[in-house]
Amino acid sequence: MVEARNNDTRERILDAAERLFMAHGYEGTSMRQITGEAGVNLAAVNYHFGSKETLIQEVFRRRLDWLNEERLRVLDELEREAAGQPLKPSQIVDAFFGTMLRMAEDESRGGMTFLRLLGRTLAEPSEFIRGFLAHEYKTVVDRYKEALFKALPDVPKAEIVWRFHFMLGATSYAIAGTDALRLVTDWQIEPEDSVDRLDRLLPRLMSFLIGGLRAQLPQFPDAAVDR
Amino acid sequence: MVEARNNDTRERILDAAERLFMAHGYEGTSMRQITGEAGVNLAAVNYHFGSKETLIQEVFRRRLDWLNEERLRVLDELEREAAGQPLKPSQIVDAFFGTMLRMAEDESRGGMTFLRLLGRTLAEPSEFIRGFLAHEYKTVVDRYKEALFKALPDVPKAEIVWRFHFMLGATSYAIAGTDALRLVTDWQIEPEDSVDRLDRLLPRLMSFLIGGLRAQLPQFPDAAVDR
DNA sequence: CTATGATTCAAACGAACGTATGAATCATAG
């Protein structure tokens, strides 16, 4: 039997698709752009991946498999060291969001390009990719929710889930780097302070996330005494 | 001379476009879907708006003009009442983000549909719409940045800009309501706790944002003494 | 009523889309 000898074409397609989906979105990127940038024949995508839908799923799986395993590994390690004691919220936040952001420095795992694609896609999921991402993340998210519940026993669980949601939003937007309102881009900021400098973005974002996670609990309007 | 008699068609197109762009994104929505849902002829969009690009700009302008005027009005009012004293950060955050979120209850200003569209678009701006949004927001954002600088004199300005950025991300994601990882949607949450219940989302988000804005300042790794 | 200009309409335009086809080319097993 004759087996596959060359996954160079596959990798070139995945790299080009990753970059173009990041820059122009899923619907905004055509197969001809992808194969053109990858330097392969138009038919190669359908031959190797079947369809455009399975292609973008492969683009994500290639990176997310590692990320989610790493997130579980880091959380396991933290819980092992804590020996039953609840973790600090900042440890959990760093294990989830920090692990993701540090991918930006690892070019072999997609670097900033994949991170931006991920941030974009979390905010604009096509119907079919929403289900795919939710499935990919299910195990990890459940583990981290439980860890946060234990770390913050005084905070209602529903509140923690919402704040996890908000943290995810702040992070997605930060790494997507679109900066629609030119808040940061238009600002007199040193070049070394730009989004690309992860070692400055990461501490800033972490401070913000932990501040939000540990904020005072909200007062709901229907909590008034006369009701 | 004969003048325009009927802007019913225009409004029907804008309403349909607003809803469809929200649901499927800009590239993912076709002119035929829009005119089909609006119950008008296919050529009506180009006749009334010129192109798909100018159409989505009109969709935004119709709502954003009011929102941004209102944001300036509220800030003016707050500063008038404060009579020179710096405002509380929570007042500024509520004036900017609260004013936006309260649009969800005003169906005549687009309600939740427009809010979701806005949240989505802030995170996935096509190149041409990024510039448009930045221009629409310029005046407002500058005023609010200044107000935050005054309200938080001890926080470095660059830090405030970044945190504004993070707050915008958390809010965009929250109102876009995509919930890609099914964090909130998959959770055992009372129906009355869902995203649609603004009176519960708003206090929750405000607490989170203010917690993040007032968080401890970050420690940068290169702040070590031996450097 | 008639004339005028705004609006609607059915139909078509060329371009770009994702996908499929079948022959040509390639690397390796036997």
Add this chain to the structure above:
DNA sequence: CTATGATTCATACGTTCGTTTGAATCATAG
């Protein structure tokens, strides 16, 4: 070497895209 099956290639398929056209219809001014 030859045979085999994986891969590449040029080309074309059928759809759908945003936009345009020119005639038909409409409401109003004169």
